[in-house]
Amino acid sequence: MKTKILIYISLALVCSGMLTACGRKEETTQPAMVPKDEYRVTLTDAQLRNAPVETRQLAAQPVAAVLKLNGKIxxxxxxxxxxxxxxGGYLKSTRLLPGMKVTKGAVIAIVENPQFVQLQQAYLEAKSKLHFASLDYDRQKLLNQSQASSDKIMQQAQSEMNSQQILMNAVAQQLQLVNISPASVTPDNIRRSIPVYSSINGYVSKVNVNIGKYVNPSDILFELVNPDDIHLNLKVYEKDLEFLRPGLRLVAYTNTNPDKKYEGVVHLISRNVDAGGLAEVHCHFEKYDRDLIPGIYMNAEVQTETTLTHVLPEESVVEFEGKTYVFIEEKTKTYRLTPVTVGTMEKGFIQVLNDQDFSGKNIVTKNAYTLLMKLKNTEETTE
Structure with missing residues (x-):
């Protein structure tokens, strides 16, 4: 009995040893799993020859900060x-349409009114009475000199002459208001219609009347605009006023055509802030463009005072999954994709806001997108 027990124990030990040996063998043959770094890429010598990579460290450079505003022409x-x-009167004729050009002194409408006839009649009557009063005064003056007429009669004649002179001059001024020259008014040249002239060189922005319509003196027939001093009226928040001053350069563009840029300069800055916390900034364009008409909404980028900041060439920065990155050289032929926060872009350089993260590090400035493509291709192959 003891012999059988010893045999069973020996067999159990042998089996146990075999199982342990098999377990160790499996452990030694199974390869160790090394986690892959998804943000690191390594190039071969051949890849570097086909796409040479250049690096540099951050450099300090003067960059103008940009203040983005909006407003209207x-x-x-x-x-x-x-x-x-x-x-007032009836509009007899006009050919004006919105957008039409007008020149100073050109006739833009004809207005007809019976009061024009009455004014010319009053002027001719006053002129005639003034002539008679002048003759009577001259006669009374001669009689007074020969003691044939009293001073009172001569003074009355002079007063009448002066009254008629005042009346004629007053009516003459009314005629000039309606564009009738008093010198042209004669008994044979009484007009019932008068011309309306353009007082500026510009274009028509509004037409509020039609032929045959009666207009009152307070009614506006047309609105004319002189574009010589067209400007951009921007809105700026109170907190940004300290960054603005006259003379600063700006670039403006519309929403419909953002690629077409209009250069200008800040001219005046309002010191009045409205209830919404906004002030007005009056800007002039360097060159007038006929496409810029009052009321057009525009965006503007104002270049404020330049500051010394760290920059990189624009081609250093790549976009990946909606974020911006740069590649840092970890060692020879090995580069790491690193997040970067960027600011203003100017003259091919881009401002790096988190510059402290890249102190003393070499950043890829050439073929950064080549590295990004290699990194993405490596990830897809691994998957």
Whole structure:
């Protein structure tokens, strides 16, 4: 019995030893799993020859900070002309349409009114009475000199002459208000219609009347705009006023055509802040463009004072999954994709805001996108 027990124990020990040996063999043959670094890429010598990689460290360079604003095209009040007629009347003719060019002194409408006839009649009557009063005064003056007429009669004649002179001059001024020259008014040349002239060189922005319509003296027939002093009226928040001053350069563009840039300069800065915390900035364009008409909404980028900041060439920065990165050289032929926070772009360089993360490090400045493609291809192959 003891012999059988010893045999069973021996067999158990042998089996146990075999199982342990097999376990150790499996452990030694299984390869160790090394986690892959998804942000590191290594190039071969052949790859470097086909796409040479250049590196550099951050460099300090003066960069102008950009303040982004928006506003509308506007013209100063003195360049917007509202056309009306002092006595009103019926619009007899006009050929104006919005957008049409006008020149100073050109006839833009004809207005008809019976009051024009009455004014010319009053002028001719006053002129005639003035002539008679002048003759009577000259006669009374001669009689007074020969003691044939009293001083009182001569003074009355002089007063009548002066009254008629005042009346004629007053009516003459009214005629000039309606563009009738008093010198042209004669008994044979009485007109019932008068011309309306353009007082500026510009274009028509509004037409508020039609032929046959009666207009009152307070009605505006047309609105004319002189574009010589067209400007950009920007809105700026109170907190940003300290960064602005007259003379700063800007670039403006519309939402419909953002690629077309209009250069300008800050001219005036309002010191009045409205209830919404906004102030107005008056800017002038360097060159007038006929496409810029009052009311157009525009965006503007104002270059504020330059500051010394760390920059990299724009080609150093790559975009990946909606974020910006640069490649840092870890060792020869090995580079790491590293997040970067960028700011202003100017003249081919881009501002690095988290510059402290790259102190003393070599950053790839050439073929950065080649490294990104290699990194992405490696990930896809691994998957």
């Amino acid at each position: 506007d013209v100063p009040p003195q360049n917007i002309i509202s056309v009306s007629t002092p006595l």
